[in-house]
Amino acid sequence: MTLALKTTGAEVRLSQLGKRYGQVRAVKPLDLVIEGGTLVTLLGPSGCGKTTLLRMIAGLEQASEGSISIGGRDVTLLSAGERNVSMVFQSYALFPHMSVLDNVAYGLISSGFKKRDAHAKAELALETVGLKGFGSRLPSEMSGGQQQRVAVARALVLEPDVLLFDEPLSNLDARLRRSMREEIRALQQRLGLTVVYVTHDQSEALAVSDKIVVMRNAGIAQAGTPEELYMEPDNVFVATFMGEANHVRAEVELVQDGVARVTLEGLSLDLPSRGLPPGPVDLVIRPEAIRVRPSGEGLRATVARATYMGAHSEYLFATGVGELFAISPDRLSRLMVGQSVGIGLDPEGVVLVRP
Template sequence: MTAITAGSVVFEHVSKRFAGFNALPDLSLTVEPGTLVTLLGPSGCGKTTTLRLLAGLEHPTSGRILIGGKDVTQLPANERDVAMVFQSYALFPHMSALDNIMYGLQSSGLPKREVQDRAREGLKLVGLENQGQRLPSELSGGQQQRIAVARALVLEPQVLLLDEPLSNLDERLRRRVRTDIRDLQQRLGFTAVYVTHDQEEALAVSDKIIVMKEGDIAQQGAPETLYNAPNSVFIADFMGEANILPCEVEQIEGSEALVRLGNQRYRVRGNGLRTGAAQLSVRPQFITLHDGATGALRGEVTHSTWLGDHIEYEVATELGSLFIVDAQMEQQRPLSASVAIDFKPQGLALITG
């Protein structure tokens, strides 16, 4: 397989309407060559419509789509230099793994020997070089999905599209296959657009995450940015668990703010915020419980769940109920226990919207 030419993706003011329903009002986005960008969001947010528009399975109502600098807005799917990996694998059950990978190449006009060589290289890329003669029914779900990835990659597309590729796998296999996909993307340097509703999956594989809401981009950026500096309650709550608490911004100092939360003050991220009442995103694993007489807040345990490697608590406070993930496993606090609560600054982020 020759080197893959990684293409860019650009949406310029793209809209899409379905029978009176405006799925995408006005979408503009850019995917840089050689990066893996994830479209993330709840059901109905527009991420699958965006992927189908990019694949040529739908055409926009207005706007332009460019792949590798070429306007493909009106081109059919078979004339776009993209390949797609589906959540259902879409393998032919009567064909061997090798034949499934060869299938797309056979219509490309390549010599038969080159088709076979590239298909075998595809098997090797995904670590299944010894499984080529097996039928899909003889492979695990994770192996079938790796065959589907290989089938797409041997076409050497400018952009690889992945539509919920791990949704049919159990949790352990999802972790393995997402690692395989990310390793392949970084090793080969291809451009990938990845659709999922799973926040952990997006955090694990992405160079950039685009979170969508009602057909618009709610926030985009590196995984660390979206998790640690959400710009809204929606993003804070969607990108993992978050407690949203009222606070008082007392002072702004460059990229930090001095914030009073309960009886304590903390320095947290606060770019461009104003002093006064605000909201704070508090990650549950950065909340500490102790038996002391003082803390930022006092509370009472209303629920606790032992989960092997951590304990989850719900604690009633004057600012509302807190969800807390406690790694301290020596003793589980009983219901109605009185606790003092403090916060680690790295788990705090001010919210602007």
């Protein structure tokens, strides 16, 4: 008996899928295709509908409207146990009185596997997540990161068509979160799994995803690759939610051949117009796009706050267009609060967006 490692996960297709609780719309009707073998993150603030959407895919919540298909099979009306999906919960939900091996084998035994066969598959699942030889331990004897791996092994051993993660790293410290997200991503790519991953952490989403679905007010604000959402956000919400961003107002003077001439307090930039006409416009400036220049050049600015962060310095500049947050890798020539400087902008970190 061997653990079959899938090389291609199943496609998940949501068609006009929605969820109501009485008069409250938890998820507005939406369409989404999650390609087989990819990791898609549902990202958004608390209450945006991302966890409800995940639970509908899992079969833990019944859809109020629309349909769900997994691997071309309509599963809308099927129970969670009939969908062949596995879920890794935020709390891990391990049985404290069972050994790690029994925890991993529990689902197989419950579904009718002989104990010996279930344990053999559980051992292979533990080896897959780097826990070979840990089967005899109790969950209380494992670190938080190890418990998280046990929860992943328990999900993998069922050979799911789709693996679902609900805020899996929120109980770990920052360094362990970074390590575990890299392990989850490596495992997903190595096994070709289809993964739907819920988080509110933008850096986590950027690090692990093939595709990010940003949710807002129970709907999809924008979906795309990490690069698309960071560099080409559709609106101010997505731009400011995907990492640090400064939002200011500017003026498009003219548009020619898809290039907009933008003015900002006397500073002029040529940027992709993104279909926007001349006139007032929203401008998003990434902190790393701000370049400090001598006083009198570019935008006039005063250092309002300076923070030493070790590998880099962070600044808040007071300018005529509002406060601008900046990140500078130059640790040798730090600016002082109250110092007058000029500010230039790297066009690659500046984007026109709709409100």
